[in-house]
Amino acid sequence: MAVKSIDSLLEARSTRIIGEGEDVWVAYKKQNADQVIRGNIVADAQLAGLLLSNGVKRIFTLDRDFLKFPDLEFIDPCKQQRSARAFDAIAYRKLALR
Secondary structure, three states: OHHHHHHHHHHOOOOOOOOOOOHHHHHHHHHOOOOOOOOOHHHHHHHHHHHHHOOOOEEEOOOHHHHHOOOOEEEOHHHHHHHHHHHHHHHHHHHHHO
C-alpha cells in the first residue's frame, strides 16, 4: 500500500525530488547560529536546512520543534483543519439564515 502511494506521488507532474547540495550547510548554519543543536533537534535542523536550501519555505507538521527555525514557516495541519471546519460551519449558518 505504501509503495503504491509513493509511486503515485513520484509520478505526479508537480512532484519535485530535492537533495542535498552545498547550500544545505549554509542554510543549516544560518538557521542555527543563535541556538545549540543537540539531541532530537539535530535531525529537524538538518531537514530545515535541506528544505530551505531547496526553496521550501513552509512545513506542515505536528512537530513543534520546527518553530525554532525562523525562516521556515511552521503550519500545524490539525489546527488548519479545525479552522477550516469552523469557517465552513459559520459560512453554512450564514447561508441558512438568508
